[in-house]
Amino acid sequence: MDRLSxxxxxxxxxxxxxxxxxxxxxxxxxxLRFNALWEANYRSNSLLxxxxxxxxxxxxxxxxxxxxxxxxxTIMSVGTEITYGNSMEPDNGWAEFLNQKWDRNIVSEExxxxxxxxxxxxxxxxxxxxxxxxxxxxxxxITRSLSSCLKERGLDVKIIYSGGTDLDILPQGAGKGKxxxxxxxxxxxxxxxxxxxxxxxxxxxDAELFTIPDVHGVMVSNAMEELLQWHAIYxxxxxxxxxxxxxxxxxxxxxxxxxxxxxxxxxxxxxxxxDSTLDNFxxxxxxxxxxxxxxxxxxxxxxxxxxYMANLKAVCSNSGILVHPSGIEKHLHDCVNSLRTxxxxxxxxxxxxxxxxxxxxxxxxxxWLVKFKKWEQSGGERVCCLTTALLSSKDVTxxxxxxxxxxxxxWLNEASPSSSxxxxx
Ligand code: GLC
Ligand code: MG
Numbered sequence: 001m002d003r004l005s006x007x008x009x010x011x012x013x014x015x016x017x018x019x020x021x022x023x024x025x026x027x028x029x030x031x032l033r034f035n036a037l038w039e040a041n042y043r044s045n046s047l048l049x050x051x052x053x054x055x056x057x058x059x060x061x062x063x064x065x066x067x068x069x070x071x072x073x074t075i076m077s078v079g080t081e082i083t084y085g086n087s088m089e090p091d092n093g094w095a096e097f098l099n100q101k102w103d104r105n106i107v108s109e110e111x112x113x114x115x116x117x118x119x120x121x122x123x124x125x126x127x128x129x130x131x132x133x134x135x136x137x138x139x140x141x142i143t144r145s146l147s148s149c150l151k152e153r154g155l156d157v158k159i160i161y162s163g164g165t166d167l168d169i170l171p172q173g174a175g176k177g178k179x180x181x182x183x184x185x186x187x188x189x190x191x192x193x194x195x196x197x198x199x200x201x202x203x204x205x206d207a208e209l210f211t212i213p214d215v216h217g218v219m220v221s222n223a224m225e226e227l228l229q230w231h232a233i234y235x236x237x238x239x240x241x242x243x244x245x246x247x248x249x250x251x252x253x254x255x256x257x258x259x260x261x262x263x264x265x266x267x268x269x270x271x272x273x274x275d276s277t278l279d280n281f282x283x284x285x286x287x288x289x290x291x292x293x294x295x296x297x298x299x300x301x302x303x304x305x306x307x308y309m310a311n312l313k314a315v316c317s318n319s320g321i322l323v324h325p326s327g328i329e330k331h332l333h334d335c336v337n338s339l340r341t342x343x344x345x346x347x348x349x350x351x352x353x354x355x356x357x358x359x360x361x362x363x364x365x366x367x368w369l370v371k372f373k374k375w376e377q378s379g380g381e382r383v384c385c386l387t388t389a390l391l392s393s394k395d396v397t398x399x400x401x402x403x404x405x406x407x408x409x410x411w412l413n414e415a416s417p418s419s420s421x422x423x424x425x
Contacts, residue, residue, distance in 0.1 A: 003072065003085075004045065004192065010262050011047040011194035012038075013075075013180055013209060014252060015201040016054065019220055021066050022248035028067050029268075032354055034249035035069050037256075037266040039358045039372075040288040046262075047194060049183070051075040051176045053162065053205050056088075057123040067375065069356050078160065078168050078205050079179035080128035086357075094182060098128045101156035102171040110149055114142060117167065130169045139167060162204035164224065176201075177208025184212065196261045200252045203227055207234075210241055217241040218255035220248050267292055274311065281393045283360040283368040286402050291374060294424075295353040300344030312336045316404045317392070323408040325385050326420040332404060335425050342424065352377045366393040368402070373412060376423075383423070384415035 014020045022030050038048060050071040052059055059076050062068070074083045080098060082091040107130045111117055117132040124131045134142060139161045146169070150157050156172040180199070187193045198216045199209035204226040210217040211234075219227055221244050228243065235241055242258055244251030257264030267273065273289045293312075296302045313336050320332035358372040368391045375384045387409045391402040407425060417423065 004047070007187070007192045008047040008194035009045045009196070010042060010256075011049060011197045012042075012252070013049040013051050013176075013197060013199045013215075015176075015203070015206050015209075016050055016052040016059075016062060016068075018202045018222060018224075018248065019200050019206070020050065020249055020252070021062065021068065022222075025248070027350075028352070030246075030248050030250040030253075031067060032352060033266040033268045034253060035067065035354050035356070036268045036288050036292065037253060037263070038069060039355050040267050040282075040285045041263040043358050044284060044360065047072045049073040049075060049180075051079065051179065051206075051209065053078045053166070053168070055123050055126055055129075056081065056083075067352060067354050067377065070373075073183065075176065075179045077124075077126040077129045078170055078174065079176040079208075080126060080170055080174045082179055082183070094179070095127065097182075098171045098174050100171065100173060101154065102128060103155060104128070104130055106153050106155060107150065107157070107169050110146065110153065111169070114146070116142060120166070128171050128174055132167045132169075133165050134161075134167045136164050142167070160205045161226070164226065166205075168205065175208045176205060177211050180209060180212050180215075196259075198252070198255060198259070198261065200255070201227065202248075204230070207231075210235055210238075215240065216255065216259045216261065218251055218258075219243045220251035221245055222247045222251075278398050281368075281398055281402055283370045283391050283402060284358045286391060287355055287358050287370055287372055287389065290404075291353050291355055294339070295351065297339065298342055298344070298346040299349075299351055300347045304343050309336060309340050312339070315401050317406075320403075320405050321407070322425055323406075324420075324425075325409045325411045325416075325423060332407070338424055346378065350377065350379055360391075363390075367391070367405075374409070374425075375415075378422075381417060382415060383417040384412040385409040385423070386412050 048069060048071045055077050070086060074088060082094045083089055116138045117134055120131040120133060143159045147159060158170045158172050158175055160168045200218050201209055202220050202223040207227055207230045217240060242255055244254045246254045253264055253266060256262055267288050273293055313333055316332035316336060322330045322332055322335050324330055354375050356373040360368045360370040363369045370389045370391060372387050373384050374387045389404060390406040392405050393402055396403055
């Protein structure tokens with residue numbers, strides 16, 4: 001992880017199902033609120049870590065279903081697999097470490113004798129994780145007997161019961177907490193320990209995360225009884241752990257505010273985006289704000305005012321060009337004209353726009369090159385453009401906002417549309 005030249009301002013380590021991702025929120029509003037906050041305020045100086053029980057296969061499926069950001073680090077299969085970056089480069093050192101006193105054949109052999117255990121799907125059986133379903137009432141007893149029998153066979157395992165149904169058997173050194181401790185050690189060795197770490201979870205396999213020294217923790221409002229019970233027994237007096245009042249990603253935002261560890265107002269909660277009180281030019285915020293406006297305009301969530309169009313033209317350079325993903329060059333002012341005619345065209349529809357990995361690089365005293373992924377979901381179709389924008393602060397004030405000088409877009413592999421006619425920018 002060498003994206004950051006100094007220690008991260010904040011490292012968020014979040015579980016996915018029912019924590020970052022709310023499966024009871026078909027509009028994904030809390031997730032989209034978090035996304036906008038992260039991209040506007042944290043992406044360039046912080047680290048986003050997803051820590052899930054899912055295998056790489058099910059993790060990738062979830063990413064296709066939900067508008068999730070791309071994390072810097074992905075911890076999968078209950079802390080048994082750590083990968084880095086967009087290419088998901090595996091941490092082989094971690095995998096090797098987990099081989100200690102572990103033999104999945106012995107685990108399979110012993111568990112096959114227990115009729116109450118139902119093996120989970122093939123995708124969820126991993127080199128350092130064997131997973132079952134088991135009834136709540138049986139879980140404790142089976143955990144006890146399995147622990148002692150596997151110990152007799154020379155193994156040192158960790159058995160975790162989660163979600164009131166899942167039983168995972170892992171090497172003792174594994175688990176979400178141990179994986180986080182390993183990352184902390186790694187960053188420490190490089191002199192880059194994050195200034196703050198916030199762990200976020202809702203169920204049994206997340207409990208370990210809350211035991212890591214010095215971390216802040218949030219159990220989202222919808223956390224399961226098993227985690228709340230664990231907290232009541234082991235961590236009740238720790239002021240660095242809260243039980244949020246809000247569900248899922250909104251609970252994470254609430255915790256950032258509660259612990260005062262950084263900005264906690266999502267741009268999605270700001271109704272009047274033109275009313276920003278920035279101290280400095282802020283290209284990432286500018287990008288987030290622009291596409292939020294774009295979404296609201298097409299959904300007719302804001303008034304149909306010519307003033308908006310005039311303001312948009314004012315922040316687009318007169319000679320500014322968009323290289324459209326279809327390969328056609330357009331004047332930015334013509335793009336604004338096209339947008340004018342699209343007011344409310346997505347009204348009442350499942351239409352959402354979000355940006356991912358907004359990374360600005362200052363390329364001159366008054367110029368920034370901002371790279372990001374711009375996603376657009378319309379009904380069932382989801383498309384994305386890798387986008388590069390040149391923004392300039394020449395001859396404008398912070399209050400005016402940066403000028404868009406040049407925008408270049410290319411369809412993201414696997415996320416190109418059936419027809420590119422509908423894409424504005
Ligand atoms: C995820 C995994 C499953 C695991 C559960 C609890 O649902 O897919 O294998 O048992 O998390 O950790
Ligand atoms: Mg969960």
